[in-house]
Amino acid sequence: METSMWRALxxxxxxxxxxxxxxxxxxxxxxxxAARIQRRIGPCEAGFAxxxxxxxxxxxxxxxxxLVPQGVDGIIFRxxxxxxxxxxxxxxxxxxxxxxxxxxxMELSVLLLFALASIGMIxxxxxxxxxxxxxxxxxxxxxxxxxxxxxxPMLLTVITVVLISGxxxxxxxxIDQQGGFWHWNIFRLKNGHFLTMWISFIIFFICSVxxxxxxxxxxxxxxxxxxxxFMTEYSSMGFGLFMMGEYLNIVVGACLTATLFLGGWDCPFxxxxxxxxxxxxxxxxxxxxxxxxxxxxxxxxxxxxxxxWKILIPFSMANxxxxxxxxxxx
Amino acid sequence: xxxxxxxxxxxxxxxxxxxxxxxxEFFRPVVTEQYPWEVPTMTPLFRGHxxxxxxxxxxxxxxxxxxxxxxxxxxGCISLDGKKNESGKxxxxxxxxxxxxKCSLCGSCVESCNFNALRFSRDYNLVxxxxxxxxxxxxxxxxxxxxxxR
Numbered sequence: 500m501e502t503s504m505w506r507a508l509x510x511x512x513x514x515x516x517x518x519x520x521x522x523x524x525x526x527x528x529x530x531x532x533a534a535r536i537q538r539r540i541g542p543c544e545a546g547f548a549x550x551x552x553x554x555x556x557x558x559x560x561x562x563x564x565x566l567v568p569q570g571v572d573g574i575i576f577r578x579x580x581x582x583x584x585x586x587x588x589x590x591x592x593x594x595x596x597x598x599x600x601x602x603x604x605m606e607l608s609v610l611l612l613f614a615l616a617s618i619g620m621i622x623x624x625x626x627x628x629x630x631x632x633x634x635x636x637x638x639x640x641x642x643x644x645x646x647x648x649x650x651x652p653m654l655l656t657v658i659t660v661v662l663i664s665g666x667x668x669x670x671x672x673x674i675d676q677q678g679g680f681w682h683w684n685i686f687r688l689k690n691g692h693f694l695t696m697w698i699s700f701i702i703f704f705i706c707s708v709x710x711x712x713x714x715x716x717x718x719x720x721x722x723x724x725x726x727x728x729f730m731t732e733y734s735s736m737g738f739g740l741f742m743m744g745e746y747l748n749i750v751v752g753a754c755l756t757a758t759l760f761l762g763g764w765d766c767p768f769x770x771x772x773x774x775x776x777x778x779x780x781x782x783x784x785x786x787x788x789x790x791x792x793x794x795x796x797x798x799x800x801x802x803x804x805x806x807x808w809k810i811l812i813p814f815s816m817a818n819x820x821x822x823x824x825x826x827x828x829x
Numbered sequence: 830x831x832x833x834x835x836x837x838x839x840x841x842x843x844x845x846x847x848x849x850x851x852x853x854e855f856f857r858p859v860v861t862e863q864y865p866w867e868v869p870t871m872t873p874l875f876r877g878h879x880x881x882x883x884x885x886x887x888x889x890x891x892x893x894x895x896x897x898x899x900x901x902x903x904x905g906c907i908s909l910d911g912k913k914n915e916s917g918k919x920x921x922x923x924x925x926x927x928x929x930x931k932c933s934l935c936g937s938c939v940e941s942c943n944f945n946a947l948r949f950s951r952d953y954n955l956v957x958x959x960x961x962x963x964x965x966x967x968x969x970x971x972x973x974x975x976x977x978x979r
Contacts, residue, residue: 532855534859535854535855535859536851536854536855537854538854538857538858538859538860538861539859539860539861540859540861540863543863790848790851790852790855791848793851794847794848794850794851795844795847809833810837
């Protein structure tokens, strides 16, 4: 692999553009999607079909005062929103967009992604703690217990994928699934893995919704009970960075799901594999995120934990056992 | 343990049903109107403030100044005056003031009118910074409507 300065620079700029465009216009997609589901029109004033709305929102947020209330932990309060954004952008470095597009094909890239996801969770904890606000602290505590509960089944299901592919390099996992949808991990015909892998996929998807703190698992910012949770004291771009971090986490979650279960850049019919298929897959998944958010009401915190500890974890463990047995038997 | 599996099955089913409903709504036409650009058509039974009905030929109000509406009004919003016709038969309306700030749109005035002289308007764009704007001269309104007709 070529390791010139230009290549690094090109990927840096490219990934930052990808991240920025997604962080801005996913908000527009979300609002349009929500509007259509509720049979409204959504943003339509700023530019064609409201496409300039993200710019208008950004301008408005930047023109507001960045308020730092009395009694907050100054440094941590300022660091937390940045910390929400950085891990999400960093994760993109190891995502294989296609056979030839991917900043780094690291060994252990799956582990790296999950480590970075945990840092994103810490940003919520720090933001909530530093605010010195009761709502924010409750929200931060909830967020941590939720992340803890959902990382276990998530990692357990990832182990099934790793067992099948025999690698924890995302690129190799994707290469292993090339050649039509019957090679994808979710429908894999070989060794009869299609029997259990769709359960893995569903568990993984539920967990990634929970990990990104999206509705119906948005206990961390339950407006009706916690004002805005850990974001209560943030104004201006502090709030903006949290929002952008949330959308970037969705993008990373979708990329990870597409790579681990849906064959990465592979075409379902074995023709023309390439980055376009990857893009189609991640945006289909992102649409599902939006669709889910505007379908289900928020759950309660104990039901949320029950779902993880009583259903998802036992199921993912059984799933892991069966997958391992299938590999051993065939 | 007995409820465990049934919970998973029924819960999963209800989740899929919910997704199906929102997916269906996603592709159906929007029901909202973009207000300043699109104006809603009011339903026939919409109750705006009252207005006078003019006769088809002359445009003069049908009102004979019997004063039934004034007496029927529980809030005392209506004040009207008339003068004797030159022919000496009946009265003609000269002034009809509606104090819309007190009106509760009960419709007793419209109900009590036996001469087809009052109705509810379809006017819903009622907004002002000044209370006096809602003390309305319905004679002026009728004249304006006549002018628009011509």
